[in-house]
Amino acid sequence: MRPLFSITTIGKNEERVLPRLFKSLENFKARGGEMIFVDTGSTDKTVEMAKAFGFAVHEVGPKFLFKIDKQKADAINAKFVTGEDKPVIEENEVFFNYSEARNYAASLAGNDFVIQPDCDEEMTNLDIDKLNELILAGWERFTFDYVYSNDADGNPYIYFICDRGAFDRRKFQWKGAVHETLQGVGKCAYAKRDILYIRQYPADTVARVASHKDLAGLAMECFSEPTNDRNLHYFGRELMYKGRYRSAISVLAQHCAMNKWDLEKQQSLIFIGDCLMKLKQEEAAVMQWSQAFAFCGRRREPLTRLAAYYKDKKDYNRVAAYAAAAMEIPELDFYGNVKDVYTSLPHHFMYWAKLWQGKKAEAKLHWQKCLEFYPNDPTFLGDEKFFNEVKLTGAEAIEGWMASDELKCLEGMAKLVDDVVEIGSWKGRSTYALLSNCKGTVYAVDTFEGCIEDKATVEEAKAISIEEVFLKNVGHFANLKTMKMTSLEAAVQIESADLIFIDGSHEYEDVLADIKAWLPKAKKIICGHDYTNHPGVKRAVDELIGPVTLCNSIWIKTL
Numbered sequence: 001m002r003p004l005f006s007i008t009t010i011g012k013n014e015e016r017v018l019p020r021l022f023k024s025l026e027n028f029k030a031r032g033g034e035m036i037f038v039d040t041g042s043t044d045k046t047v048e049m050a051k052a053f054g055f056a057v058h059e060v061g062p063k064f065l066f067k068i069d070k071q072k073a074d075a076i077n078a079k080f081v082t083g084e085d086k087p088v089i090e091e092n093e094v095f096f097n098y099s100e101a102r103n104y105a106a107s108l109a110g111n112d113f114v115i116q117p118d119c120d121e122e123m124t125n126l127d128i129d130k131l132n133e134l135i136l137a138g139w140e141r142f143t144f145d146y147v148y149s150n151d152a153d154g155n156p157y158i159y160f161i162c163d164r165g166a167f168d169r170r171k172f173q174w175k176g177a178v179h180e181t182l183q184g185v186g187k188c189a190y191a192k193r194d195i196l197y198i199r200q201y202p203a204d205t206v207a208r209v210a211s212h213k214d215l216a217g218l219a220m221e222c223f224s225e226p227t228n229d230r231n232l233h234y235f236g237r238e239l240m241y242k243g244r245y246r247s248a249i250s251v252l253a254q255h256c257a258m259n260k261w262d263l264e265k266q267q268s269l270i271f272i273g274d275c276l277m278k279l280k281q282e283e284a285a286v287m288q289w290s291q292a293f294a295f296c297g298r299r300r301e302p303l304t305r306l307a308a309y310y311k312d313k314k315d316y317n318r319v320a321a322y323a324a325a326a327m328e329i330p331e332l333d334f335y336g337n338v339k340d341v342y343t344s345l346p347h348h349f350m351y352w353a354k355l356w357q358g359k360k361a362e363a364k365l366h367w368q369k370c371l372e373f374y375p376n377d378p379t380f381l382g383d384e385k386f387f388n389e390v391k392l393t394g395a396e397a398i399e400g401w402m403a404s405d406e407l408k409c410l411e412g413m414a415k416l417v418d419d420v421v422e423i424g425s426w427k428g429r430s431t432y433a434l435l436s437n438c439k440g441t442v443y444a445v446d447t448f449e450g451c452i453e454d455k456a457t458v459e460e461a462k463a464i465s466i467e468e469v470f471l472k473n474v475g476h477f478a479n480l481k482t483m484k485m486t487s488l489e490a491a492v493q494i495e496s497a498d499l500i501f502i503d504g505s506h507e508y509e510d511v512l513a514d515i516k517a518w519l520p521k522a523k524k525i526i527c528g529h530d531y532t533n534h535p536g537v538k539r540a541v542d543e544l545i546g547p548v549t550l551c552n553s554i555w556i557k558t559l
Contacts, residue, residue: 006109095217099174125197140186178217316356400429417498424503502528508536
């Protein structure tokens with residue numbers, strides 16, 4: 001049986017991408033399928049190639065191009081341009097009306113049912129017989145698996161179930177000049193991947209992207225139909241892509257205020273955060289991404305945005321926390337999802353963070369997971385050097401949160417002094433670095449009961465004797481003086497020391513109390529951990545110490 005549907009497409013200057021589409025339509029052509037091509041003004045070999053393959057070509061030139069006059073351009077800019085951003089639209093600018101072109105192409109077909117691939121797509125699967133059966137059974141529209149972009153190895157990168165492009169023209173019509181959607185009522189069926197599967201290859205179409213003026217078309221659509229929530233979302237996104245960040249924030253905020261589709265609203269919230277980051281408003285961006293996740297916890301994207309931000313700040317504890325949270329969220333079907341976010345990216349963040357935390361075994365598991373997803377990725381292959389089976393020694397072999405460069409920093413300071421007081425020793429990772437380099441006594445002050453702020457440490461301290469672990473790791477040092485007590489209790493007993501290192505509780509009030517107790521006793525250096533990781537630490541240090549030198553997250557004040 002011949003196909004009971006027609007293939008119709010629109011295009012302009014598509015000669016680079018047409019061969020892939022044509023190859024995927026060979027069987028459709030051999031089965032006598034009808035193919036319609038509406039050319040909108042090509043100056044290359046597009047028309048010649050389409051005719052040679054067997055398409056019925058209709059050349060319409062600028063038929064679907066629309067010009068915006070000065071009065072309308074001024075009104076649009078007045079409505080949508082914010083602050084110092086460039087105008088959204090210029091006088092006499094033109095835009096392409098996709099809906100009118102698609103509806104026109106569908107009207108030319110001999111069959112009422114049409115499938116409308118773009119020129120940069122391929123019909124990866126097109127089971128003519130099964131589609132015929134579905135059409136004869138009365139189905140009037142199909143959804144299908146769609147790949148929007150591919151990674152460097154040709155694997156699907158952004159993909160979702162598509163609800164556009166396979167329909168009965170009597171029941172459905174395209175609406176919207178740009179980011180057009182099918183409108184109408186009819187029986188809709190999901191065509192499984194082995195029946196209908198379409199993939200796009202947009203990397204091949206970079207040279208012709210500018211020809212259709214999406215920003216101008218979206219501006220006109222949103223001006224004419226201010227209650228269309230989806231157009232506002234796409235318009236805000238396009239403004240962001242074009243670098244008009246203030247205007248994008250305003251438009252995306254309008255979209256959010258409509259409270260329509262929660263996933264799309266969340267994506268607008270994320271985009272607002274992205275724009276704020278471009279405007280160097282970092283704290284506002286972080287709050288925005290956090291708000292996006294608080295609003296909707298069904299996608300990983302806000303969490304990976306936050307993980308990426310804190311990775312740039314080398315705040316490995318937060319990176320690990322956000323990456324771990326992201327891994328708990330399964331993938332759902334949404335056009336804004338990116339493959340890496342649901343495969344390698346959280347594991348990449350996690351192995352980076354675990355390496356900084358000194359937890360090499362845990363880091364390796366996540367690194368191996370990344371390689372499962374991308375076995376040829378140069379970044380993951382290059383990081384193999386961090387996981388070679390080399391026996392760790394010294395402080396590096398002790399579990400804890402002190403990064404390698406921070407250990408080296410402590411070692412360097414310890415060489416300059418005769419005695420040290422360490423507030424918070426836990427299992428001895430940082431203590432080892434101090435003991436092995438200080439000429440005199442190192443006072444290790446810890447209750448070995450964990451910190452209330454970190455419930456995991458409290459639970460671990462209940463399960464095992466942390467003091468025994470500590471002594472196993474560093475008890476052999478002759479210059480060790482263990483003081484099993486609180487920081488303030490130890491401050492009463494110790495008169496002074498060359499170096500004071502504060503790494504106990506990270507709560508603001510506790511850090512404030514520690515600094516007040518120990519600052520008068522520090523003769524050469526007072527320092528502490530987690531300045532960049534814990535707001536309470538930073539606030540207390542800034543108030544009582546003032547400007548400090550940083551080594552990763554260690555703050556240092558030379559007296």
